[in-house]
Ligand code: SAH
């Protein structure tokens with residue numbers, strides 16, 4: 430008989446299950462807290478649960494249906510995990526530590542592969558395999574907490590996959606992260622390449638995360654040349670959806686902008702970017718292009734072009750940051766996650 434995977438269950442579902450097997454509700458509270466607050470990886474660790482019941486749980490249930498396949502640690506402390514799911518497929522997840530910050534951020538994957546086909550990104554290059562389920566998304570966080578003994582404080586949906594192409598499961602994962610793991614929704618960021626109707630749907634969700642947009646082009650022509658999604662939802666409709674999201678949520682949106690040498694890092698692009706963002710409440714996060722295999726001839730930006738671009742944007746009064754490159758030596762930086770076993 431297949432074992433019941435407990436990370437799939439909400440608190441209410443766990444209560445119902447525990448009751449259905451004739452146990453008292455406080456047992457459900459104990460188990461829930463071991464899994465979600467105390468990082469238990471096995472029933473044997475649940476020392477306040479009576480032994481016979483732990484034996485029953487061992488026979489009939491499992492905490493996870495996925496596991497860490499490989500762990501790589503970067504020189505800068507970034508940890509990349511390859512997680513193996515129950516069907517043998519794998520996706521990567523990245524834990525980012527910043528020495529000077531108390532925050533511990535987890536970059537989770539929402540799909541195995543990606544359908545969007547952005548030209549600069551390694552994830553889509555192996556095609557799309559499947560959506561990840563809510564518990565498969567949240568297990569990435571739990572497994573890394575167990576592995577490191579550390580509590581994650583922030584979650585970003587910036588690993589493999591397009592979260593808004595898997596919105597139903599991502600919404601449920603947001604609930605598990607918020608309710609079960611007790612991470613504030615303000616500390617969760619969902620990054621999208623810009624699926625306009627799904628941005629509108631997310632703005633109407635009961636839990637509304639911070640939204641990050643992979644903009645990367647300042648006009649239709651540039652964006653279309655690097656991001657196929659621009660053909661379906663163009664930059665004008667995207668900007669309208671962002672304004673709607675921000676006015677509904679009162680939150681600032683994060684604009685992600687990869688700087689690709691000589692392609693979109695010019696002074697003209699900086700001016701155009703200022704102009705399209707002028708009515709939007711947002712911060713701008715510049716990401717120096719990280720080389721990936723089959724790089725389509727894309728180059729990293731020159732340092733001086735990058736600083737000039739940042740300076741020009743700052744003149745508009747917006748907050749501009751350059752994303753620190755994390756884990757590039759283990760292919761864990763943005764866009765490098767390809768789900769390879771020997772990366
Ligand atoms: N699919 C979502 C989230 C995952 S990608 C999205 O596209 O937003 C996370 C971020 O890494 C995105 O902003 C993405 O555009 C960026 N990225 C992809 N390839 C990159 C590369 N080669 N160099 C730098 N950033 C890259």
Ligand code: SF4
Pocket residue numbers: 543544545546547550551552553588589590591621622643764
């Ligand atoms: Fe998919 Fe995001 Fe990569 Fe584009 S950048 S291919 S949407 S993961």
